[in-house]
Amino acid sequence: MKKDNCILIGFMGSGKSSVGIRLSYRLRRVVEDTDKLIEMREGRTISEIFEENGEPYFRQLETNLLQELIERVNGEILSVGGGTPVREENRPLLQTLGTVVYLRIRPETVYERLKGDTSRPLLQGDNPRERIRTLMEDRRDAYESCADLIIDVDELDMEQILDQIQEKLGNRE
Numbered sequence: 001m002k003k004d005n006c007i008l009i010g011f012m013g014s015g016k017s018s019v020g021i022r023l024s025y026r027l028r029r030v031v032e033d034t035d036k037l038i039e040m041r042e043g044r045t046i047s048e049i050f051e052e053n054g055e056p057y058f059r060q061l062e063t064n065l066l067q068e069l070i071e072r073v074n075g076e077i078l079s080v081g082g083g084t085p086v087r088e089e090n091r092p093l094l095q096t097l098g099t100v101v102y103l104r105i106r107p108e109t110v111y112e113r114l115k116g117d118t119s120r121p122l123l124q125g126d127n128p129r130e131r132i133r134t135l136m137e138d139r140r141d142a143y144e145s146c147a148d149l150i151i152d153v154d155e156l157d158m159e160q161i162l163d164q165i166q167e168k169l170g171n172r173e
Ligand code: S3P
Pocket: 010, 011, 012, 013, 016, 035, 046, 080, 081, 082, 083, 084, 119, 120, 121, 122
């Protein structure tokens, strides 16, 4: 059975963390961010984790954390890393955690938002525009298959995004 959390998924730069914080104010629910939890526990940034231990190590930390959250969390808002739904075993875990909201965004918008960003190891190559496009294409099915609600965020402001989520959560109760 689903727990009563709201889980925000979506590509890097889609606004998961900021939507999570704003939604927590509006709904008066606690918010947790898996990337931040991992960084805090490891005592280093995501970039350092990728560099020092590699991506598979980070992915295992993500899966372990989802399992832990299922045990200890209810009634919260959770934002997760952009790659979390890609690992097949994570998708049922996300679904068990609660209502999964996918913030869908166009590659061009991601590029505009994140150009110059150095905190995402997966976008640090020579051609970030192309990298964003192919990575998003590869991930499309994974995101869509575990979403209970899809919001196309490109043309929406924060309040409109929150309204749509709130409406969906309200309908579940
Ligand atoms: C990743 C997204 C990042 C972070 C890591 C990997 C991904 O989180 O987990 O750099 O694979 O898309 P954000 O989506 O919060 O940037």
